[in-house]
Amino acid sequence: MAHLDTGEGVKHEPNVVPMIDIMLVLLIIFMIVTPVIAAGFQAQMPQGRNISPREEDQGDIVLGIDRDGKYFLDPGTGKISPVCPLGSTEATCNQDQRLQELLTELYANRIKDKILYFKADQNLEYGRIEEAVQIARLSGVRVLAAVTEELRERSGFLGRIRR
Known part of the structure; x- marks a missing residue:
């Protein structure tokens, strides 16, 4: 038989x-x-629990942000005041620029430390917090320390479980 090879x-x-x-x-x-899946994801910020709360020192500089995104600053005197005067508008006072000026002035000649204690409302959008962090970095802050509120004990069934 013949076999054909076709290659x-x-x-x-x-x-x-x-x-x-x-x-x-x-x-x-x-x-x-x-x-x-991503649209239904809700992130909850963790609650801080201070086993031994740290007392605030007289020279600690604290930056606070309320739920509306307004800055409040304690320059180390123990007295918290808004960055922009009360009653001012965005046209008369740029919060970001004013905060950078105040922080630059506070940290320019600071020898002790360059720590900024940071308090923010838990319902605040993270983007606003990130803006404040960038302003602080540009102003000479070297260390940012987040300040948490003390966790309140719950009453009832859940309170007994978490103790």
């Missing part, structure tokens, strides 16, 4: 087309599902 032998390469099809289908599924 086509056994192929030694794997057929990757079905694998690519499956990967594309999985990619499309993940692209559709991921935004749905």
Whole structure:
């Protein structure tokens, strides 16, 4: 018997087309599902628990931000005051610029330490906190210390479990 050789032998390469099809289908599924999962995610900030609370020193500089995003500063005197005077508007007082001026002035000749204690409302958007951190860094602050409120004991069933 005659055998005709057509030049086509056994192929030694794997057929990757079905694998690519499956990967594309999985990619499309993940692209559709991921935004749905991320949209329902709510992050809760952790509550701080001070076992031994630290007393504030007379020279500690404290920056506070309320829920409206307004800055308050204690320049180490123990007296907290708003960065912009009460009744001023954004047109008359730029909070970010004023805060940078005050912090630069406070930290310019400070030898002891360059720590800024930072308090912020827990309902404040993180973007506003990040802006304040950047302003502090530009003003010469070397260390930022977050100040937490003391965790209040709960009454009832949950309060007994957490003790």
